Amino acid sequence: MGKTLTSSIDVAAGATTLRAVDYLRVSTEDQAKGYGVAYTSKKTARYMERKGWEHVGTYTDEGVSGSLEAHQRGDLKRLMEDAHRDPRPFDMVVVNEGRAIGRTGRAFWRWVWDLEELGIFVAVVKDDYDNSTASGRSKMRKDADYAEEERENIRSRTQGGIQEKAEDGGFPGGQARYGYRIANKGKKGEQKLVIDECDGGEYCTRALPCEPLHEAVVLRRARVFAVKFRGNWRKVALSLNAEGLLNRSGKPWSHANIRSRLMNEDLLKGRFVFRSTKNAELGPDGRPVWGESIVMELDPMFTPEEVAELRRATSKPARSAAGPGRVYSLSSRIISPCGKHYVGATRADATTRHYRCTGKAEAYPGAPTCSCSQIDAGGVETWAWTEVCKLLGDAERLRTMAEQWMGTTVGGTFSEAG
Template sequence: MPEKFAAIYARQSLDKKDSLSIEGQIELCKVEVQGEFRVFEDRGFSGKNTRRPAFVQLLNEIEAGNVTRLVCYRLDRISRSILDFGAIWETLSRNDVEFVSVNEKFDTSTPVGRAMLYIIMVFAQLERETIAERVKDNYYQRVRKGAFPGGPAPYGMRIADKRSNGVCTLEPTEEIKVVKRIFELYAVDGMSLGKVAKRLSEEGIPAAKRATWDTISVYRVLRNPVYVKANADIYFYYKSKGLIVYNQPEEFTGEYAGLIVGKRLSNERKYTNMSEHLFSIASHPGIVDSDLFLICQYRLDDNKQIKNTGSGKYSWLSGLLHCSECGYSLKVMNDHYSGRLKLYCSGRTNFHACDLKHTEKVEDIEAYVEQDIMRYMKDTLENGVKQENINAEQNALKASLYQIEDKINNLVKAMAEGVEDTYQLQQVVRRTIGRWVNNNYRRRPMILPIVVAT
């Protein structure tokens, strides 16, 4: 085992008349050394970083446990960066190495010397946090301008070569067709996340960075606002989720997509808890209609994915059927004896709240609903131009409504700050909020439940 020694470190970037030479530094440091020592010197190297040959060799000796004490003429001989010195001190402390600075007159073997190091460590931590805050502020500022914040582009998108209004933006790839299909399979066809993933994998469509799809990858596509045409409905949805919406309601025109950024725990799904996240309108056009996007969001919020039980086959109406007697949902189950799909009332089987036994054929209900949907789609296509104008007018009215809501909230806050006895004000606010929720926030389902009667 090699014998341990004290280390003297000396550095001089340029030979100047008013700068102490390396030889002079070493002579002053020898006073603080007893017994065996080795000298590590870097000539012509700056202290702005730690990538210096002799210093790297010194750190290797420290990590190997061969150094008992490190002596230098001045702190800036080690590093001019408090942040770098903080990291170096952690290395010294971890390996039980004492540190002595001749010029600053402190020695970590004494209480005063250790106190001085702790003060330096506080400033090092402050520098770390300041740098992190600057990076974070710059990151959020890019997002507020509609720029893609960085990292890999979402599935179906790529980072555009040309910038939009001077900011980094996205553009669709051929895979955007798969993105549209995922939304349609989940919202229109009523598939579960697992079934959507299975369908795509069976068709040989690769996911991002892997050959097959799973529920998580499908979930992330459905939750990402980078695809949606952000209109006033999107503003309302994310505002109600507690997000900080940077743009004003009138900016949600339905032309551009959205971006969400925010801190999340390592064990959380990306979009599980979005409160305190920031939503901003992106600089690239949206791809998915807001109605289709919101159908998926409400369904994901309710977590009503259909579970597989055995090898049963489920109807595309699963989750939409309700009993006319008790109002509970009807389950579409496979009868293993007859091989037919049957309806089971959850109010009867789970809660014993219904006596009605359903004998309707699932195939007949599907045919009836399919005809109704086709008729509705035909009428919608025939009135497409008229409906487009109506939608634009409705979107403008919704944007105006949300602006009024924000003004009311700001007014209530201002009133609360100027009132000493807040009890009466609280009662008024509660009644106002109650009326507001009843009149404006009670959302109708995007697809109305079908009531089955015998």
């Protein structure tokens, strides 16, 4: 870092005893192994007592990944804020192991360096060192390298296992696509996606439903409505909501939501794509880092004839591009009376342009909307441009606005606009 660091004994200038806080971070994986905060706090407490340091505080992040930086960890962020107080509230931060500092170089070093700049150092119980000495900094560099290497090894083994499961046809994990559910949940190596349809027969009632959520019923009913209404998705959503066929969250369907669920290509083709190339993390060679994309065949929700009928009914002619002059310079910049904002939304076949309040968009068909009027685009844009020109020629007004915005007096003067 280009600076000479004093020894830990000299940090608390004029103080007889170093003041220390402990930072306790345990990840979800550590908790699963039984290494919780109580386990690490005993280690740090004994260490501070052995060193003769005064324990003045504890900061704890439970179930938090070591790949997160300081500002992304709740209590570590608080620790850093406290460290900047004047007078300095502590001299040492004690952690049980180097990996508690961070699992990546960026997450590890940034807050350690920030503390060094403040004259605060980090001590590690395991291997008994701190970064106030050359030998301690050397050990810390090795700990940082080991923590990152260990993280990559764990990630590689985990991702490799998930890839192998998918290659064997098992469900690799995560949330099932709408319309399907995970069968044999909790049985290692036997989990798979099956259509989410009723399996309770006469024993399935509204009061005592069976395990499935009956999402297949919703999708099949939605397909019937989509064909009937020729792709009018608002009518499709209205019909589903009227029959009490709600979405997975138990809320009414919006036309965009049901359309995205029903017209999903993987759903229509009866497949599940693991590690789609669209979202895969690629290496320098352009290949997926954690494994190739895998397509798993599923029991189809619809027959080929039903899919073809749905595609015909919902196909729309391509819309022509908007003609010249369809530019809305104030879109999202005008606050409406209802608290929303205005956007350009004039129909393609209209001869004039307008701004429309976003509060008029239904959260779902039938939901309440605002009564804000449309605004003539040409008129409001002309007015706004006139006001801007006036403002640029009014140095005093610009000064007043700047002072109000910055909350302080602006020095210097503004030159007159030419």
